[in-house]
Amino acid sequence: MSRISRRFDELKQRQRQALIPFVSAGDPNPEVTVPLLHKMVAAGADILELGVPFSDPMADGPIIQRASERALAQGMSLRRALEMVSEFREQDDETPVVLMGYLNPYEAMGYEAFAKAAGAAGVDGVLTVDLPPEEADEFVEALDGVEIDPIFLIAPTTTPQRVAAICARARGFVYYVSLKGVTGSQMADVDSIATKITEIKTHTSLPVGVGFGIRDGASAARVAAVSDAVVIGSVLVQQLEALEQNPEQIYHKVPTLVAEIRTAMDAN
Amino acid sequence: MKDMNKIDDNKIIGTQPDSRGHFGPYGGIFASETLMAALEELRTAYEHYLQDPAFIAELDDDLRHYVGRPSPLYFAERWSEHLGGARLYLKREDLNHTGAHKINNTVGQALLAKRMGKKRIIAETGAGQHGVATATVAARLGLECVVYMGVEDIQRQAINVYRMKLLGARVVGVTSGSRTLKDALNEAMRDWVTHVDDTFYIIGTVAGPHPYPAMVRDFQAIIGREARAQILEQADRLPDALVACVGGGSNAMGLFYPFLDDTEVAMHGVEGGGEGLETGHHAAPLCKGRVGVLHGNRTYLMENDDGQINATHSISAGLDYPGVGPEHAWLKDSGRASYYAATDDEALHAFHELTRIEGIMPALESSHALAYGAKLAQQMTPDKIIIVNLSGRGDKDIHTVAELEGMTL
Numbered sequence A: 001m002s003r004i005s006r007r008f009d010e011l012k013q014r015q016r017q018a019l020i021p022f023v024s025a026g027d028p029n030p031e032v033t034v035p036l037l038h039k040m041v042a043a044g045a046d047i048l049e050l051g052v053p054f055s056d057p058m059a060d061g062p063i064i065q066r067a068s069e070r071a072l073a074q075g076m077s078l079r080r081a082l083e084m085v086s087e088f089r090e091q092d093d094e095t096p097v098v099l100m101g102y103l104n105p106y107e108a109m110g111y112e113a114f115a116k117a118a119g120a121a122g123v124d125g126v127l128t129v130d131l132p133p134e135e136a137d138e139f140v141e142a143l144d145g146v147e148i149d150p151i152f153l154i155a156p157t158t159t160p161q162r163v164a165a166i167c168a169r170a171r172g173f174v175y176y177v178s179l180k181g182v183t184g185s186q187m188a189d190v191d192s193i194a195t196k197i198t199e200i201k202t203h204t205s206l207p208v209g210v211g212f213g214i215r216d217g218a219s220a221a222r223v224a225a226v227s228d229a230v231v232i233g234s235v236l237v238q239q240l241e242a243l244e245q246n247p248e249q250i251y252h253k254v255p256t257l258v259a260e261i262r263t264a265m266d267a268n
Numbered sequence B: 001m002k003d004m005n006k007i008d009d010n011k012i013i014g015t016q017p018d019s020r021g022h023f024g025p026y027g028g029i030f031a032s033e034t035l036m037a038a039l040e041e042l043r044t045a046y047e048h049y050l051q052d053p054a055f056i057a058e059l060d061d062d063l064r065h066y067v068g069r070p071s072p073l074y075f076a077e078r079w080s081e082h083l084g085g086a087r088l089y090l091k092r093e094d095l096n097h098t099g100a101h102k103i104n105n106t107v108g109q110a111l112l113a114k115r116m117g118k119k120r121i122i123a124e125t126g127a128g129q130h131g132v133a134t135a136t137v138a139a140r141l142g143l144e145c146v147v148y149m150g151v152e153d154i155q156r157q158a159i160n161v162y163r164m165k166l167l168g169a170r171v172v173g174v175t176s177g178s179r180t181l182k183d184a185l186n187e188a189m190r191d192w193v194t195h196v197d198d199t200f201y202i203i204g205t206v207a208g209p210h211p212y213p214a215m216v217r218d219f220q221a222i223i224g225r226e227a228r229a230q231i232l233e234q235a236d237r238l239p240d241a242l243v244a245c246v247g248g249g250s251n252a253m254g255l256f257y258p259f260l261d262d263t264e265v266a267m268h269g270v271e272g273g274g275e276g277l278e279t280g281h282h283a284a285p286l287c288k289g290r291v292g293v294l295h296g297n298r299t300y301l302m303e304n305d306d307g308q309i310n311a312t313h314s315i316s317a318g319l320d321y322p323g324v325g326p327e328h329a330w331l332k333d334s335g336r337a338s339y340y341a342a343t344d345d346e347a348l349h350a351f352h353e354l355t356r357i358e359g360i361m362p363a364l365e366s367s368h369a370l371a372y373g374a375k376l377a378q379q380m381t382p383d384k385i386i387i388v389n390l391s392g393r394g395d396k397d398i399h400t401v402a403e404l405e406g407m408t409l
């Protein structure tokens, strides 16, 4: 059983929803990332989403775009992001790590080579924003070979037929993009999220996570009440940007934010 | 679908792309899930209306009376004699309304937007020609229009920025990434994801997710259909070669497409060679790039080993793009078309030469095609015929040219 399934099983027994923080690998500098991942786990993160920086992050709002730019300016690359996962795994063999990014860096490395390197590093899932299931056969095959879950997205605009088709291909969990927009936008209303999740659940027994637009403990708690996992990205990245010049404060402030959100979710 | 361009026995025309937008291994749909329904809606509408006689009649009428088509095919006799080789004919897209081929496509997509009931139009632009052509059709149809443009290009193409504003469009400066055309495209995609219900995204070239590469090609193919009929009328035979500049590749695809099955006609695309292919400062993915995925399709890209997209350089903003339409990638691999680069200096030289010898001031983009066309002509005898696509006029570029020659206007 994969780390992702194991983690969701444990959470289910404890009647808890997964908290999934997102940071970009190498933001604001490469030294920060691995210690920060450990501290976020200690603060209550269940799964980690690690952004692979890309020069043209089309699905991201300005906050995560700038994170990508900061990381790339520091010499980040897919190879170095995978090295970070290896380094993280030296001390944590339990917490699932999901890469979030765009297809082109994987294309450049080659699907097989990437899958091999990601598997060896201890990656558990790969969520690729610009890879719809129709184009994913070869990529999924490469990931299958190393037992990494391809994580697919469903959006508010996804038609019922597509929801069914995506669920049939999904592994690990299904990622519901809660709004029409880029990362960092205002959250959609919880009722519409709940309705779509109900629809998704008729097609799959996989957990459903919700991302895009969740900003604080209150919104996380509301989304957690209707889903299995909550992804928090832009608010954390905003902190990293604000503390770029004082990286030592990152280890305090960002985990504190994660812990606050955890507490709010668990009060449900 | 039935092909409007079918000429005699069908070899390539009408066979590409497949139903999901693949030209061989290139193209496809690599887009955010949020956009998949909108792309499907667009594909359905485009396939439907391209078969609809009322739509085609309205498009033809607009192309004739609003754009000013057919554009002339002009025999550049003095320039041909000066070069001492093949006879050069120029397809005069510079004489279209708004001064470039871009309007052929925006007229078509705007008619689709109207049929689909969309209230708001967005576009990306590099040189500003596509932005102007989009703002123009939006003004005519009374639709709200937002144009995304890299701040770098806003400086280079100030006249076009002001033209768009006069036409009632809002021009949004893009400050992310390299601040040029590719970043404007990213920003337009972000807008579309956010306003997907009421917004029509008019992409300006044969790139993007399916159906854009095929749809834009089909709207631009009027260039080649006219040129083919005109050369048969004027010279009583097909040309030996076609030459067009390639940014994203829409003017080149428009000229090439109706000739694809005429195997005796050679096809040459000319990319922005910048400071020279050996310097790395250029915009020539077909000449020097690698295959990857960007902006919704698989194609040749300028990228580093990590798959990060490289900054490009060309004297002409319209060629300053790290990708290229997937059909060109396929034509290159299949050998049906060949791709070259002309440097900034070569383009500038051609700009001056055509201006002085023929009294036609070409766009800097088109000057790349002219530069290569001149070279090719000199390798051929005067009984040979080359058609060069004069994709746009040079008024927008006179500040750039003046500045390079140390003048301020």
Ligand SMILES: Cc1ncc(COP(=O)(O)O)c(C=O)c1O
Residues within 6 Å of the ligand: B100, B101, B102, B126, B127, B128, B129, B130, B204, B205, B206, B245, B246, B247, B248, B249, B250, B251, B252, B317, B318, B319, B363, B365, B366, B391, B392, B393
């Ligand atoms: C006059 C002119 N020619 C060519 C181009 C390049 O675009 P494409 O390769 O799509 O024809 C542009 C783009 O702005 C242009 O303005």
